[in-house]
Amino acid sequence: MRYRLPAATAAVIAAATLGVSVTATPVFAAATSTTPSQLIVGLRSASTAAATVRKLDADPDVKVLSSDASAELSAVTVAVPAADRADAVATLKADPNVAYVETNAVASADDVTPDDAFYARQWGLATSKTPAAWDVTTGDAVVVAVVDTGVNEVSEIAGRVLPGYDFVNDDSDPSDDAGHGTAVATVAAAAGNNGAAMVGVCWQCRILPVKVLGADGTGTYDNIAKGITYAVDNGADVINLSLGGAESSQLLDSAVQYAYAHNVVVVASAGNDSKTTRTYPAASIPAIAVAGSTQGDGRYSWSNYNATADQWVDLAAPGSNIAQSASGGNFTMFEGTSSAAPLVAGAAGLVLSAKPDATADQVRDALENSGDSIGTWVAKGRLNVGRAVQQITASPALSISEIATSPVSPARGKVTVTPTVASTAGGIKTVKMTVTQPNGKTIATTATKAPFSMVYNSTGITGAVAISITATDTAGNSTTAGTVLNVDNTAPSAALTLSSFVTGPTAVTLANPSDDIAEMDVYVKNVLVGTVTSAPWTYDWDTSGLAGTIPVKVSVTDLAGNSSTTTKNVGVDNAGPKLAWGGPTVATKSALRGTVEVKATATDTAGVASVEVLDAAGNVLGADTTTPYVIPVDGSSFSGDTTLTLRATDKLGQITTVDKTVLFDNTAPVVGDIAASAARGNLVLTPDVTDDTGLRSVKMALTLPSGKTVTISSPTTAPYAAKWGSAGITGTVSAAITATDWAGNVTTATSTFVVDNTAPSAAWTLPSAYANGIVPIALTTASDDTATMDVLVKGKSIAQLTSAPWSIDWDTTGLSGAFAVAVKTTDAAGNTTTVNKTINVDYAGPKVTVFTVKFPAAAATQIRTSVTDPAGVESLELLDAAGQSLATSTTSPYTLTVDTSAMSKGAATWTLKATDKLGNVSTTTKVVTVS
Structure with missing residues (x-):
């Protein structure tokens, strides 16, 4: 499965590859240029490719320009801006799905030098003893994949070019726009004995074209790796890689291992740097690394070769061969290790044609064990095709049927290697084991007695180890077989995903496991509670009934038996926060109004995430996340007894609630007029005040006619009546009544009333001190509003008038003597004025x-x-x-x-x-x- 961004957003991928040379002396170009923005990401599972790319793109410091995944190799290539590279690498390495991150390095194609030649000039075929193989087979339908610049179906390979794929342009047209791949294909498989200009090694082999290099001869490691897996998945028996780069790559190595695991022979050019430095993918253990030899079996000066301590180049093959050009009209001399490799690939095709059921190991053994010795600069000598075909078809006098290891792969520590060796020509003389470690170091051990078990101490080594067994019988026959053993002496390291505080069912998960994990054991308080044996590496820990600090230990063991332990003290908290209402408090005579500050105290071992205040409907009115917890709550819409809920949530999501009923009063008191019990003297002033929750205070500021102000406080309970001594005051009094309820709501209203403390003054007419008959008594003037006029004789009222005219007639008939007469005038306020006079009633003459x-x-x-x-x-x-x-x-x-x-x-x-x-x-x- 491949994941690719739309073409409009895909980044241009540039990398150094083996280039095509047109100079007289072929030169293997060094892989010196890289594109930092191209990263190859190895995955622990191919299914996580899309998730890994999405996670990387979510990083605010990284912009993913494109991605291209190969599920077969569990890898994905991503393109990011150069400036984002460091952040991208850090993010990827922190991703538990990522196994490795490496730069998408480059390889370059071996160059060829055009020249003219015919079969007589094809000295490489003669030197490699290819005609001897033709005596047995000229090939059949063996599929040779040319992973290169593409292949054009020129005349020498007409009818034998299969449909392929172009990974450079991502289409199904693998045409050769550089000429390099076509030259490789014709060296390996040009038709023979057809009257044309040249002869290939395997005349009937079919070519599978896989384009991974562009017109400039360059291509990226990820495309090369995808080309290899494509060839394997599309029927290749042999893969030719006339390309390479100086940088090692887990991705390329994984691709070559993929081919080896599928029984496909991989042939790769060793490079043209005239160095002992390894090139890739030739240096990958399953690949046959091919150097370039001269007609005299010397080393071409440009060919790479082995150092004494690093025998990584396997075979030499003639490095100058005739090839057909991509245009099909010309034939040229094709020089370099790119030309030597397809001779070996074609030879592999002949070997498979001679023995179709041969394994890739058997084909490799036939090619390498049949070589002619030409010096120590290559490990297995120069290619001898005729002998390789003869060896694969001969009844073996000596055979190695199995190489057993204990422990099996992956192994660690001391490994016992036991080959199963048989000989029909005589007894077994020696069995030699050569172990090539990932660091290039080789270790040799020889056994002379059955069962020929040998011990390889792998301590300190991790990686793929190549084990080569060479058996020699007493007749002098020898054979070699090999196997690859995965050695793992590195304890697995895995980050533990487990919060410092947990509650309820809790996932104990491994993050970023660094090795193949076989088993995960979880201990709680040093007691084994669970074992996990497959991904995802998660154990569900039920913390119910636990509390406090609990030690959790996780032991991980890889397939090789290495183990490591991680311990973490975890706070288990299965209870909500401790929560208490801290205010506001409402006393018997108090209420709240408007916005109030709700205070709370909340504590929790895992930490308090938030404290909220909710209304009766569950609406959140306010929240605070830091102590002290003070939450403003708008209570302006509340009235009367109101239930507020405090809700505290700890950082584990556990909740505690506390309800509190408080009294809200957002309505100000209603104030009307003042009612006065009288209009003079000690008055009882009763303001008309109402409120729904009661009053804290009622005050009256009286402005007297003189301008003086007097403040009177009333009781706080109805009828709010207060006494005021108005003595000496007469006139209109203005009152400002201020009522304050228990919530602090205030209403002020004004009212007026009249006070009259001035007695009325009145003049009235009476007869002289002596009178008789009908005596008129009348008011003549009044200084105030007169309400009543009382006339008393000797203290007894003889008349009371309540309206004008203020006069009476006193009938003195029958009376005689002195009479005390009083006239009392009373105004509306009740003030009185009394005038007394003694009148003598006289009916006697002088x-x-x-x-x-x-x-x-x-x-x-x-x-x-x-x-x-x-x-x-x-x-x-x-x-x-x-x-x-x-x-x-x-x-x-x-x-x-x-x-x-x-x-x-x-x-x-x-x-x-x-x-x-x-x-x-x-x-x-x-x-x-x-x-």
């Missing part, structure tokens, strides 16, 4: 105490009187018997003079009539003598 008549000598007679009256004498009148007035006096002293000259002499009856100022009359009659 008292005449002296009535004498003096007769002087003259005609006038003088009357002497003494008259008194309490009401005052109004007049005295002297009447004759007929009632005629004789004389009158109105002033005191009352002297009457009567002219008697005209009167008859003698006795006369005179009457003295006294009248007082009330009209009372008294008379006194006297008989006098007129002379």
